[in-house]
Amino acid sequence: MTHLNSRLAAAALGLSVVTGSALSLAQQPSPAEKVGEVLDETGRAIKRGVQGAGATVRDGFARTRTSVQNMEVVSRVYSRLHWDKSLTTATLELEVQAGGIAVLRGVVADSTAKTKAVTLAADTVGVTRVVDQLSIAPPTRIIPGSPDPIPAPAR
Structure with missing residues (x-):
């Protein structure tokens, strides 16, 4: 009867019964443990210089760093253009590429505004x-009495 009781107690606790009356915990790793093992192995592969894993991580990091730097440059340029009084009427589009x-694309009022931008x-x-x-x-x-400016004729 005690052997049956130990089996029931083990089942209630989520334990598996191994031969005889010895009890052991189930040996299934949790999802967090599995992820940890994969990360550990990736780290070891990078340290060993395995071409596939190390290159992929380095390339991904380099692309991310470049993207963040480009966003910072866009923000700085945009701020300078946006707050300049001579460019308030300009319609500008800004793109920052790698490196x-x-x-600069868009329309400015005159050559002075273009040079300034x-x-x-x-x-x-x-x-x-x-x-x-x-x-x-x-x-x-501007034609007197006209609500909208009219482009001047080409000469």
């Missing part, structure tokens, strides 16, 4: 080169 290459971008920390794809808006003339 700190800033591409390019200079501000070029003088921003993190920008290595500016690609100027800005265009100058055609001059407008």
